[in-house]
Amino acid sequence: MAVQKLPLAKAINASLRTAMENDSKVLIMGEDVGKLGGVFRVTDGLQKDFGEERVIDTPLAESGIVGTAIGLALRGYRPVVEIQFDGFVFPAYDQIVTQLAKMHARALGKVKLPVVIRIPYGGGIGAVEHHSESPEALFAHVAGLKCVSPSNASDAYWMMQQAIESDDPVIFFEPKRRYWDKGEVDPSAIPAPLHSAKIARQGTAATLAAYGPMVKVCLEAAAAAEEEGNSLEVVDLRSMSPIDFDTLQRSVEKTGRLVVVHEAPVFLGSGAEIAARITERCFYHLEAPVLRVGGFHAPYPPARLEDEYLPNLDRVLDAVDRALAY
Amino acid sequence: MTVESTAARSSTRRSGTAEADTSATGKPRKTAAKAPAKSAAKAPAKSEGAVKSPSSGSRAKSAAKGSDKAAPKSTARSTAKSAPKSTAGRSAKSRAKSTAASGAGRKAGSSRATRPARSGAASAAGGAANGVVGAEPELIQLLTPEGERVTHPEYDVELSAEELQGLYRDMVLTRRFDAEATSLQRQGELGLWASLLGQEAAQIGSGRALRPDDYVFPTYREHGVAWCRDVDPTMLLGMFRGVNNGGWDPNSNNFHLYTIVIGSQTLHAAGYAMGLAKDGADSAVIAYFGDGASSQGDVAEAFTFSAVYNAPIVFFCQNNQWAISEPTERQSRVPIYQRAQGYGFPGVRVDGNDVLACLAVTKAAVERARTGEGPMLIEAFTYRMGAHTTSDDPTRYRSDEERAEWEAKDPIKRLKAYLENEKLADADFFARIEEESEAMGRHVRDAIRTMPDPDSMAIFENVYADGHALVDEERAQFAEYQASFATESESGSAAVEGK
Numbered sequence: 062m063a064v065q066k067l068p069l070a071k072a073i074n075a076s077l078r079t080a081m082e083n084d085s086k087v088l089i090m091g092e093d094v095g096k097l098g099g100v101f102r103v104t105d106g107l108q109k110d111f112g113e114e115r116v117i118d119t120p121l122a123e124s125g126i127v128g129t130a131i132g133l134a135l136r137g138y139r140p141v142v143e144i145q146f147d148g149f150v151f152p153a154y155d156q157i158v159t160q161l162a163k164m165h166a167r168a169l170g171k172v173k174l175p176v177v178i179r180i181p182y183g184g185g186i187g188a189v190e191h192h193s194e195s196p197e198a199l200f201a202h203v204a205g206l207k208c209v210s211p212s213n214a215s216d217a218y219w220m221m222q223q224a225i226e227s228d229d230p231v232i233f234f235e236p237k238r239r240y241w242d243k244g245e246v247d248p249s250a251i252p253a254p255l256h257s258a259k260i261a262r263q264g265t266a267a268t269l270a271a272y273g274p275m276v277k278v279c280l281e282a283a284a285a286a287e288e289e290g291n292s293l294e295v296v297d298l299r300s301m302s303p304i305d306f307d308t309l310q311r312s313v314e315k316t317g318r319l320v321v322v323h324e325a326p327v328f329l330g331s332g333a334e335i336a337a338r339i340t341e342r343c344f345y346h347l348e349a350p351v352l353r354v355g356g357f358h359a360p361y362p363p364a365r366l367e368d369e370y371l372p373n374l375d376r377v378l379d380a381v382d383r384a385l386a387y
Numbered sequence: 388m389t390v391e392s393t394a395a396r397s398s399t400r401r402s403g404t405a406e407a408d409t410s411a412t413g414k415p416r417k418t419a420a421k422a423p424a425k426s427a428a429k430a431p432a433k434s435e436g437a438v439k440s441p442s443s444g445s446r447a448k449s450a451a452k453g454s455d456k457a458a459p460k461s462t463a464r465s466t467a468k469s470a471p472k473s474t475a476g477r478s479a480k481s482r483a484k485s486t487a488a489s490g491a492g493r494k495a496g497s498s499r500a501t502r503p504a505r506s507g508a509a510s511a512a513g514g515a516a517n518g519v520v521g522a523e524p525e526l527i528q529l530l531t532p533e534g535e536r537v538t539h540p541e542y543d544v545e546l547s548a549e550e551l552q553g554l555y556r557d558m559v560l561t562r563r564f565d566a567e568a569t570s571l572q573r574q575g576e577l578g579l580w581a582s583l584l585g586q587e588a589a590q591i592g593s594g595r596a597l598r599p600d601d602y603v604f605p606t607y608r609e610h611g612v613a614w615c616r617d618v619d620p621t622m623l624l625g626m627f628r629g630v631n632n633g634g635w636d637p638n639s640n641n642f643h644l645y646t647i648v649i650g651s652q653t654l655h656a657a658g659y660a661m662g663l664a665k666d667g668a669d670s671a672v673i674a675y676f677g678d679g680a681s682s683q684g685d686v687a688e689a690f691t692f693s694a695v696y697n698a699p700i701v702f703f704c705q706n707n708q709w710a711i712s713e714p715t716e717r718q719s720r721v722p723i724y725q726r727a728q729g730y731g732f733p734g735v736r737v738d739g740n741d742v743l744a745c746l747a748v749t750k751a752a753v754e755r756a757r758t759g760e761g762p763m764l765i766e767a768f769t770y771r772m773g774a775h776t777t778s779d780d781p782t783r784y785r786s787d788e789e790r791a792e793w794e795a796k797d798p799i800k801r802l803k804a805y806l807e808n809e810k811l812a813d814a815d816f817f818a819r820i821e822e823e824s825e826a827m828g829r830h831v832r833d834a835i836r837t838m839p840d841p842d843s844m845a846i847f848e849n850v851y852a853d854g855h856a857l858v859d860e861e862r863a864q865f866a867e868y869q870a871s872f873a874t875e876s877e878s879g880s881a882a883v884e885g886k
Contacts, residue, residue: 114665120695125654125688132658135637136666156685159648160655167633167644170849204850204858228852256856303856 062248070103070240072214073179076221077104077141079248081111087225088133089116090126091143091179100145101181101240123153130176131161139175139225147182148191154199161230162205173228177221182210183274183324184371185238187364194361195325197273200232201302201334208301209255210234212276214244216259216299219252227255234301236274258305260312264294267318267384270309270335272298275322275372282377293381301331309335310342317348318384322372327355349387352380524722524736526768529743532796534804536743544747548811554595554742555806556820558587558799561611563824564620567831568610568627572777576835577627581608585740585772588798589705591615592745593673593767596753599641600670602663604656607645608705609675616642620827621834630841650676650683653702657689660698660756671756672700673749679710681726682718690730690762699756701749702727702764705739707771712784724766732762739769740798770796843869 062075081087089104089111095118098105108116119126123144130140144150150157157178164174184193201208207229211217217235224231253259261276262283269279276297283293296312298304313319319339321332332353339351354372362370527539546554565583572580583590586608594615597603605612613623618640625634626645633644646652656674663670680686681704693700704723708715719726727734737748745767752763770793774781806812847862 120688120691122688122691124685125657125692128651128654128685128688129658129661129692132655132660133662134658135643135655136659136662138662138665152684155648156651156654160646160651163632164644165852166849167631168637168849169631169634170852171636171638173852207851207855229855305856 062246064245064247064249066243067214067218067246068241068243069211069214069217069236070101072218072244072246073103073221073235074105074107075246075248076218077107078110080141080222080225081107081115084139084225085115086137086139087115088138088140089143090119090130090133090140091117092119092121092126092145094118094143099143101237103179103181103235103240104143123149123151124156127153127156127161127176127178130178131156131164131174134174134176135172139177141177141179141225143179145181146188146192147180147194147196150178150180150196153178157200157206157230157232158203162203164205165229166205174230175225175228176230177224177227177233178230179233179235181237181240182234183236183238184361184367185274187367189364190361193364193367195234195323195356197232197234197301197323198325198330201331206230206232206302207256208232208234209299210236210273210301211299212236212239212261212271212273212297214242215246215250216297218246218248219250220255220299223252223255234273238274239277242277256300256303256305258299258308259297260294260308261297262293262295264292265316266291266293267320267381268294268296268309268312268316269320269322269377269381270296270298270312271322272301272331273323275324278372278374278377279322282374282381285374286378286381291381291385304331304335304338306338306342309339313339313343314346317346318381318387319343319347319351320354320377320380320384321351322354322377322380323356324371325356326358327353328358330355349384352384354380524724526736526738527744527748528738528741529747530738530741530801530805532740532801534801534808536805536809539744539747542737542744542747542751544743544750546743551802551806552812552816554591554746555799555802555812556823557591557595557611557614558742558802559820559824560827561587561591561614562799563827564614564831565610567828568624569773569777571624571832571835572627577624577777578629579627579776579778581627581776582771582773583608583610585770585793585798586705586707586767587611588742588802589703589739589745589767589769592742593675593703593749593765596746596749597673598670598753600668601753602641602643602656602659602670602672604643604652604659604672604674605645606649606652606675606677606680607647608677609645612675613642616640618642621831621838624831624835625838628835628838630838650680650686650689652676653680653686653689654692656700657693657696657698660693660700660762661696663699664696669757670699671753672698673703673753674700675703675705677704677710678706678708678715678718678723679713680704681723690726690732690764693762694730694732697759697761699759700762701752701756702762703749704764704766705769706766707739707769709771709775709781709785711775711779712781722766724764727762727764730762732764734764734766736766736768739767740793740796740801742798742802769798 067075077089089107093100094104095108095113095116104116126142130142133140144153161174161176164172183195197208197210200206207227209220209224209231211220221233224233262280264283269283271279279295283295286293294312294316296309321335323331332355336351336353340347354376356370527542528537529539529543530536562584568577568580569582571577590609590611594612603612603616610623614620618635622635625631637643643652653674653676656672660672663672674689676686706715706723710718722736724734724736735748737744739745748765752765755763772790772793844862844866847858850858
């Protein structure tokens, strides 16, 4: 595959294809992932090329999907499981938290659970309820799981293969509103480590930290701020468990200010942990308290209110203004 | 006619209440108590019985009790006697299609024939399982409680005296190990123990039906199956002592870790079996679970996945009558083995206290799985003679009489009677087993008392296979914190010595 400009969804598709070509133990499982290619077409064409034994349309039972994926992993397979939408993962939550996350430790390391759980997550596509949620903190909180979320096509391509190669269970949060955003994918590039953060934009006055769908919002906010004369740095965290605090710390030590942005509710969200840790690590560098921008402590609203609910350029810059005012 | 229509009406009302209750409280259990009271108030006194039974499960209870009593005497004997007849009566078609499922079909038929009114009412009430509510399911049996060898038209097993002695030894040693563990808990050496007392035949019979390449997914009570898989019994004690959360390598004996959350392992078993099928292996998987677990969604999903992918798996349900304090009637309105029918694979009920029958049926089920015929459900009808765990007090919910009834059906006693009556083992043999049992008791006691506590740094071990920055950070911080104490005490003791 040469260098290509691909939408994020197609980059994941290309990545899955490569992983399946490289390792015959890689399986794809989920609802409608086969003939239909998934409701977002992320697995489009894979069943046609790899067959029904490797791209498996499953019964509509999320606990069953994850539970049988655990069994397949115990047998030596590397299942990549699709949960159709964020809000549908909870029937599988028990299997993920109670079984998948703990089994390696319970077996004193004698079994490995290389299961990837793909979850299209987040809002912004005008969907009905249970189709726009951001449950990443509920998984990042659980020892034994790793959680990542790419923000662009290139990262999506590489991070998916890295997640599949990982011997640990990885919850792979796909920013569904970015599925159609195009980006350059260079299959000959050397990817950064899966759990490393990236500086998406250099700046000096304050740091914006985000992952997944909110990176784009932060980059737009930084561009707007520059016109107002404020230089903002944007850190794309990419991984919510573990979090690359070293990269973030270096940025905050430089800028002295941090605003964390995510779609998930602010209360006990990733931003809370980041704020606490960065405050510990950078106490004498901080010019302002770490501020958070995110969802409210309310159910995800009906689609016609989601533009108000979701952090956007104005809400991010409002927080930046407050941070700069200290 | 009156009975039938009343039952139908009351069932409608019941299900309506149940729905309302579920959505409001999320605790459908409550409805059972509420429903009869409500419907009894509205329904004429005459119909009260019909109203109560299906909703409260009291009829099912009495039926189950009846079958307890009837099983050894009438069911077993009549099976043995009527064997030629019923074999002849079964159509060639049903045998060709699925030998195991035919039991259910025949039973439904016979219950209709003998008790039309009852079965009619039952099916009107719940629409359940072909009108078999209240019927006494047949129990596959090869050895009666008295130790009499009987035959079954479909299932049999030919064993040498040595093999029979082996089964006896397995059961006695398993029981001894279990008793030892219970004592060790009482002495404070274990935090908890889940006794298998009474279920030895179900576990040894099924466990000995397996090949080394088959894979076992146990609950937390399969000490007898672990024995059959050559898992060191003292390994089982680790989690109950609190030194680990599992502790053995599942792949070294193809015996997965104990699973405490009810029913979860059946899905792992189904997935593993799907993998076997993909690999073209001719091994099989056996998933153990209990009557309580049969209510879990994961078990239902495991049935579904196994069925639609035709996975080589045997679902082995030990119906030991009690899920802590809840009787089986609180889990199901039909005999558990009949659930298989709805998923499209055969289910049978076997005398779970009959090691020969459990062996024969599991062998047949495993063989089916190996040859690509897909899953099968075995309900081993047995009894938990002890408490759920050492923390439980069964006197609060069940009677001594019930326990005594099952005591008479003890799995070890009946095999011993058979071995003695048929002169398949002599007094020397029994003495040897007794000695071996004593030796095992000593071994277990010694092993547990010398089992070391884990190092505190074990908290951070194996959380991840590939490591995790946060775990590394916390491990280092905690080590430093602990080292700070060591330094203090060292300097303290040095000071004392200096004086």
